[in-house]
Amino acid sequence: MAARELQTQAAAGPVVLARSGLHACLGEPVLGAINFLNEVIDRYPEAISFAPGAPAPSLLETVDVAADLETYIAHLGRVEGLTEAQVRRRLYQYGPSRGIINGLLAEALQRDQGIEVAPGGIVVTVGFQEGMLLTLRALFAGPGDVLAMVQPCFVGAVGAARVLGIDTLPVDEGSEGVDLDQLRAVCARARAEGRRIRAVYVAPDYANPSGTLLPLALRVGLLEVAAQEDFLLLEDATYGFTAPDERALPSLKALDQEGRVIHFGTLAKIAMPGLRVGFVVADQRVAGGTVLADDLTAIKSMTTVNTSPVCQAIVGGMLLSHGVSLQALGDAKGRYYGERLNSLLSALQRHVDTGKDGLPAWNRPRGGFFVRVRVPVVVDAALLEVSARDHGVLWTPMSSFYLDGGGRHELRLSCSYLTDAQIDEGVSRLGRFLRDPRICGKRP
Amino acid sequence: MAARELQTQAAAGPVVLARSGLHACLGEPVLGAINFLNEVIDRYPEAISFAPGAPAPSLLETVDVAADLETYIAHLGRVEGLTEAQVRRRLYQYGPSRGIINGLLAEALQRDQGIEVAPGGIVVTVGFQEGMLLTLRALFAGPGDVLAMVQPCFVGAVGAARVLGIDTLPVDEGSEGVDLDQLRAVCARARAEGRRIRAVYVAPDYANPSGTLLPLALRVGLLEVAAQEDFLLLEDATYGFTAPDERALPSLKALDQEGRVIHFGTLAKIAMPGLRVGFVVADQRVAGGTVLADDLTAIKSMTTVNTSPVCQAIVGGMLLSHGVSLQALGDAKGRYYGERLNSLLSALQRHVDTGKDGLPAWNRPRGGFFVRVRVPVVVDAALLEVSARDHGVLWTPMSSFYLDGGGRHELRLSCSYLTDAQIDEGVSRLGRFLRDPRICGKRP
Numbered sequence: 001m002a003a004r005e006l007q008t009q010a011a012a013g014p015v016v017l018a019r020s021g022l023h024a025c026l027g028e029p030v031l032g033a034i035n036f037l038n039e040v041i042d043r044y045p046e047a048i049s050f051a052p053g054a055p056a057p058s059l060l061e062t063v064d065v066a067a068d069l070e071t072y073i074a075h076l077g078r079v080e081g082l083t084e085a086q087v088r089r090r091l092y093q094y095g096p097s098r099g100i101i102n103g104l105l106a107e108a109l110q111r112d113q114g115i116e117v118a119p120g121g122i123v124v125t126v127g128f129q130e131g132m133l134l135t136l137r138a139l140f141a142g143p144g145d146v147l148a149m150v151q152p153c154f155v156g157a158v159g160a161a162r163v164l165g166i167d168t169l170p171v172d173e174g175s176e177g178v179d180l181d182q183l184r185a186v187c188a189r190a191r192a193e194g195r196r197i198r199a200v201y202v203a204p205d206y207a208n209p210s211g212t213l214l215p216l217a218l219r220v221g222l223l224e225v226a227a228q229e230d231f232l233l234l235e236d237a238t239y240g241f242t243a244p245d246e247r248a249l250p251s252l253k254a255l256d257q258e259g260r261v262i263h264f265g266t267l268a269k270i271a272m273p274g275l276r277v278g279f280v281v282a283d284q285r286v287a288g289g290t291v292l293a294d295d296l297t298a299i300k301s302m303t304t305v306n307t308s309p310v311c312q313a314i315v316g317g318m319l320l321s322h323g324v325s326l327q328a329l330g331d332a333k334g335r336y337y338g339e340r341l342n343s344l345l346s347a348l349q350r351h352v353d354t355g356k357d358g359l360p361a362w363n364r365p366r367g368g369f370f371v372r373v374r375v376p377v378v379v380d381a382a383l384l385e386v387s388a389r390d391h392g393v394l395w396t397p398m399s400s401f402y403l404d405g406g407g408r409h410e411l412r413l414s415c416s417y418l419t420d421a422q423i424d425e426g427v428s429r430l431g432r433f434l435r436d437p438r439i440c441g442k443r444p
Numbered sequence: 445m446a447a448r449e450l451q452t453q454a455a456a457g458p459v460v461l462a463r464s465g466l467h468a469c470l471g472e473p474v475l476g477a478i479n480f481l482n483e484v485i486d487r488y489p490e491a492i493s494f495a496p497g498a499p500a501p502s503l504l505e506t507v508d509v510a511a512d513l514e515t516y517i518a519h520l521g522r523v524e525g526l527t528e529a530q531v532r533r534r535l536y537q538y539g540p541s542r543g544i545i546n547g548l549l550a551e552a553l554q555r556d557q558g559i560e561v562a563p564g565g566i567v568v569t570v571g572f573q574e575g576m577l578l579t580l581r582a583l584f585a586g587p588g589d590v591l592a593m594v595q596p597c598f599v600g601a602v603g604a605a606r607v608l609g610i611d612t613l614p615v616d617e618g619s620e621g622v623d624l625d626q627l628r629a630v631c632a633r634a635r636a637e638g639r640r641i642r643a644v645y646v647a648p649d650y651a652n653p654s655g656t657l658l659p660l661a662l663r664v665g666l667l668e669v670a671a672q673e674d675f676l677l678l679e680d681a682t683y684g685f686t687a688p689d690e691r692a693l694p695s696l697k698a699l700d701q702e703g704r705v706i707h708f709g710t711l712a713k714i715a716m717p718g719l720r721v722g723f724v725v726a727d728q729r730v731a732g733g734t735v736l737a738d739d740l741t742a743i744k745s746m747t748t749v750n751t752s753p754v755c756q757a758i759v760g761g762m763l764l765s766h767g768v769s770l771q772a773l774g775d776a777k778g779r780y781y782g783e784r785l786n787s788l789l790s791a792l793q794r795h796v797d798t799g800k801d802g803l804p805a806w807n808r809p810r811g812g813f814f815v816r817v818r819v820p821v822v823v824d825a826a827l828l829e830v831s832a833r834d835h836g837v838l839w840t841p842m843s844s845f846y847l848d849g850g851g852r853h854e855l856r857l858s859c860s861y862l863t864d865a866q867i868d869e870g871v872s873r874l875g876r877f878l879r880d881p882r883i884c885g886k887r888p
Contacts, residue, residue, distance in 0.1 A: 020585075258457070304574050
């Protein structure tokens with residue numbers, strides 16, 4: 001107990017808070033993962049960084065916040081018949097915790113994916129991240145409730161679980177997108193321990209960091225297992241917009257007949273991150289005649305009250321300028337990233353030599369921002385330091401994305417933030433780094 | 445266990461989530477309190493409502509978001525030397541979880557209150573609400589940590605604790621602002637139970653809902669008890685800007701010599717709610733050489749990632765237009781609300797008859813948005829219905845603001861949202877309501 005107390009150094013001196021007295025989540029590596037990377041980036045400003053999954057700066061050049069706002073305000077006047085004073089209240093006052101652009105989002109989901117959801121079944125959130133936090137808080141009632149996560153897995157999803165102290169179990173993606181046999185085994189094991197898999201987190205479309213597209217048969221299979229094992233699916237749709245038209249598959253939510261899928265969208269990539277707008281489709285029925293979105297809304301009223309209506313209005317303007325379609329809003333950006341991904345893959349082909357052991361090796365995703373490279377050595381902070389200091393190139397260790405210490409021989413490259421010239425030069429540096437005797441010397 | 449399972453109605457039908465399988469916080473009345481009031485307001489649109497503590501619509505008439513943004517962008521170019529492309533990255537990309545206007549806020553806190561804090565000791569949050577959530581998550585490590593709250597108490601502060609499952613104990617405000625003897629007794633009782641009061645939530649300046657200004661001697665006394673009992677103070681400074689100049693007292697943070705005060709500010713009232721910008725001053729030292737703000741930042745990276753830099757930039761522009769002073773930004777608004785408060789108090793004098801029993805009675809705060817009225821009957825949802833339906837006037841039951849069932853004979857009136865004419869007519873209706881035989885008939 002003593003260690004958990006505040007430690008007052010001296011009668012008049014400042015208190016020093018004991019680290020052991022702070023919440024356990026602060027000791028979780030995932031909470032420091034982003035900070036760690038940013039520190040490395042700061043220390044090596046000349047390095048070319050394949051680390052950030054942030055949108056390309058060039059795509060922000062045409063952003064015109066004032067014009068988008070005007071578009072939405074004109075819509076409020078023309079379609080909803082609001083006076084100027086009413087518009088000001090809608091945008092500048094507190095607003096409904098559920099959001100103000102839910103109707104536009106519902107229209108877009110119907111148009112883009114055939115998903116039929118009432119505006120009240122959607123909650124507008126401060127990005128994907130808050131949506132995940134609210135959903136986990138609502139669904140996980142006690143210590144017996146476990147979140148299964150298809151790994152490798154976006155750190156934000158893991159971090160939200162850590163902040164709430166929710167237990168997680170990994171299910172490997174395997175070669176296809178998700179190992180359903182392993183998932184069934186995880187459910188059985190949890191049940192044997194008196195626990196239950198309450199939900200499974202999965203990003204079916206060119207996931208961060210794996211780049212995998214979950215095939216249609218496995219989407220259907222995952223829904224079947226969800227029904228058999230009685231869990232919900234938390235579908236992260238962040239990278240769906242990067243799917244080339246001919247390869248786009250229906251989302252889990254679009255395939256869902258039973259109401260088992262909670263669908264997370266974000267405007268960070270198709271509009272811009274600086275607005276902090278995302279949404280959750282949570283139209284599951286709750287006993288008593290409400291929907292799950294009502295519960296997420298109640299929790300949101302105590303986490304952020306509401307998502308800035310100014311930011312929602314800017315998103316609303318962007319949607320209105322793109323035929324009220326998320327897909328149309330993201331279309332040109334999806335093509336842009338497709339080109340960068342091709343540049344990255346062809347640069348790898350040009351600059352990286354594969355040895356007799358078949359390493360380095362990399363996957364060849366058809367969408368998303370990310371490529372994984374398997375190397376013959378352990379990928380850790382020390383190796384990143386060597387890469388940055390001696391070769392001027394940065395990337396992300398894949399182990400950050402595993403719940404169980406996996407991914408130790410892999411690194412992640414992101415193409416989203418760089419130009420073709422930077423990609424070429426960066427991969428050329430990466431090639432030299434991978435030929436560094438400290439790395440290729442380890443080859444068998 | 446069966447009741448916690450999902451209940452699949454039929455093989456092909458939609459699942460229905462059992463309420464008992466959702467997190468316990470969703471059963472807490474405080475999470476539904478705002479929703480309940482909004483529903484009543486919706487059902488009686490013609491009623492005059494003293495319920496909302498939202499800013500006056502007339503104060504939003506001069507808001508010019510595009511101009512504020514321009515002001516901040518010009519500052520970034522002129523003072524920080526950013527190019528246009530860099531400005532776009534700063535505003536439209538992901539940004540640091542800690543915030544981008546921390547330097548301006550630190551400057552304002554120094555100028556307004558003589559608080560010396562490094563920009564890194566501040567975290568910019570999605571309003572007060574997220575600041576409270578992050579701070580509670582960081583500080584409350586286990587079930588033995590208890591939050592004491594000076595009651596009556598803002599529901600948002602209680603709600604954040606409920607969402608995180610943190611135990612709370614009330615300490616009565618009493619007639620002076622806080623009952624220090626009771627606070628000491630609460631600490632002793634917790635200790636005897638093997639628990640500890642980790643922090644005390646208090647709003648020293650014209651608190652919502654009590655309207656009390658904590659006198660200087662009690663501010664000093666509270667800091668002394670904090671040192672003796674080894675807890676932290678969570679200071680909610682929301683209504684400080686409404687203090688008439690001659691009555692303004694130093695904040696707890698300004699008086700704090702030991703680093704025991706975590707100070708919460710919000711721009712909702714002095715700028716506007718629609719931006720969702722607040723801040724936490726958390727420059728407490730943590731063993732190992734960091735500050736508490738670093739930990740709040742790490743948690744924030746997993747709750748909302750960062751506060752919209754667009755919204756922060758708008759706030760930044762407003763601050764720059766007001767000499768980088770929160771006080772100057774809120775000054776005219778503070779005077780405006782002072783006038784409304786006077787209108788409310790004089791209308792009560794005109795329209796409400798006090799009986800021989802001294803009831804109805806009300807307090808006479810000199811700042812803030814709120815007046816409490818004590819009545820001779822139990823104030824509950826049924827009484828609010830009578831007031832709304834039969835007399836066309838709405839208010840908030842004070843029991844919502846107590847942790848222990850207190851306040852059952854009180855209601856809260858807010859002056860912030862109404863014009864003088866509405867206040868006069870509303871209080872006139874309130875007077876008729878209070879003369880209703882169903883209420884005054886209960887008088888002894």
